[in-house]
Amino acid sequence: MNETLGRGYARIEAIRAARGDLAAPGEPADPPPDRYNSVYFTLFVAGAAFLLPYNSFIMAVDYFQFHYPGSTIMFDMSTVYIASACVAVVINNLLLDLFTYNTRITFGILVSLAVMLFVAVCNIGWDGFSRHVSYSINLVAIGVVAFGCTVQQASYYGFTGCLPPRYTQAVMAGESAAGFWVSIDRIVTKYGFRSPQRSTFMFFVFSILILLGHTMLHHVMMRHPLVQHYLRLTNESRHRRRIQLHLNPNEDATLMESETAESSYGVLKLQSPAVSANQVAGGGETSAFSFANPLYSPTATSASVPLASPPSLSEPSASPSLLHTPRPSYKVEDVVYEAPERPTSWRAFKRAVLARWAVARAIYPYMVSIGLVYFTTLSLYPGISSEVPSCHLGSWMPIILMSAFNLFDLIGKIAAAWPYEWSRSQLLMASGLRLLLVPLMLLCAAPRHSPHIVGDIYPIMFSVVLGFSNGLFGSVPMIMAPSRVSREHREIAGNMMTLSYNGGLLSGSLVSYLLLSMLGPPAGSPCRIYPTPPLPTIPTTTATTTIAPNFTLTH
Helix, strand or coil: CCCECCCEEECHHHHHHHCCCCCCCCCCCCCCCCHHHHHHHHHHHHHHHHHHHHHHHHHCHHHHHHHCCCCCHHHHHHHHHHHHHHHHHHHHHHCCCCCCHHHHHHHHHHHHHHHHHHHHHHHHHHCCCCHHHHHHHHHHHHHHHHHHHHHHHHHHHHHHCCCCHHHHHHHHHHHHHHHHHHHHHHHHHHHHCCCHHHHHHHHHHHHHHHHHHHHHHHHHHCCCHHHHHHHHHHHHHHHCCCCEEECCCCCCEEEEECCCCCCEEEEEEEECCCCCHHHHHHCCCCCCCECCECEECCCCCCCCCCCCCCCCCCCCCCCHHHHCCCCCEEEEEEEEECCCCCCCCHHHHHHHHHHHHHHHHHHHHHHHHHHHHHHHHHHHCCCHHHHCCCCCCCCHHHHHHHHHHHHHHHHHHHHCCCCCCCCHHHHHHHHHHHHHHHHHHHHCCCCCCCCCCCCCHHHHHHHHHHHHHHHHHHHHHHHHHHHHCCHHHHHHHHHHHHHHHHHHHHHHHHHHHHHHHHCCCCCCCCCCCCCCCCCCCCCCCCCCCCCCCCCCCCC
16 A cells, blocks of 8 residues: 655555556556557457448448439438437447447447348348338438447447557548548449449448458457556556545544545544654554554654555554654544445446546547537538539549548548647637538539539549548547546546547538538539530522523434
């Protein structure tokens, strides 16, 4: 039991160890190495895997627009996905203490795989349902897959919050890699298969194969020594009592209370004047030493009375010279241990809510920043981006815009690993400036019959800026937020950031319907076809024919 005595009493070493500043007793100073970056690669694939189903539905925009002409299928799928994702984040936060990382992630993987297989085989490959039923099946499927994917996402961000920051960046880079992969996959399948149904079916099959590979990699990663090391540190910091006592000479006693499920508290009594030698010799109650009633002298030297541990039980009495101190001694009057609370008890629930509120107050600038970033993105992508017309590219235009977004989103997330310390004000300012992209992209599609910004290069350029800024400023807050709280609260910080992230997605997808109404009713092609005027022609002149005289020769 290590204590630091002085004006205040605090278990500073325990607090530092919980925050990761010092290694826990008995732990190696350095974590096991990540040979061949296998954990980094697996988390990169995990980031791609839990967003792959959503990106697969979105990048099949040409198939869905062809299959459901005149509908708002892209807007509906995006909104259903985000609404289901928000519900999943809330439920995941409530059940955080009941299920382990592995259980929650495995559940999400199985749900995603089952839904993707059903949609690929029954709704796209077979296509035996009516248009109305098929439309409803797609919306229900994307809602269910959103629940499974978001449980994975929130669990992975909570999990990587316990690891060094580079592993959070790996997950976010993987998210962008999912968009980039499906963009390339969609271009290849669309070009290789002329039938929209067959190309979309093969497109979904390739996504399912990646999900199967991720399943195997995940279960191998959870047994890696590096992962086990940090999970052990996190579990120990959760169950370690973090006690901080401040003593005031005017106060007779101070109550201390644990913040974890291992409930314990004690009463620290200020004893002044110091205990005399006669009291020790008399064996009074106040001088009797035991582990439940240790006596410490703040002025004693380390050679005489060690501050790091109480005296041995083999020495029930202390030397009189050590007890005659000019300053008061601190004595633990009583220590009471309570039975551990059940995770479902009201006190445990109330404590969990208070812990989340405290974490939110510590990281709220990062929560606001990431919420603004994804609000702007979902206002434009994929809804408005799929409505930008092109006279030259035709049905390839939405695919090119989404591919440009996904490519530069990946570049932005890779750039987030650059060792630059972004301040909170810089992140908030950058997130606010991105709102200017909303009117610019909107003018590329509104009004439908004659957009204000004409040309293919402008929407592509706006998609590039939207993607890069989304990758950079959507990753930095998520990476920095867990480091602003203690180790035992880092999973909560990751889940709170995911909650804000999904809040921005949901509000942005709802605003996209408002922007859609600004485009006006569906119209024909905005491409103006100017008829070629008739060329001037030379009037035809009638040629005069000369009739030769008919001479009749008579004999």
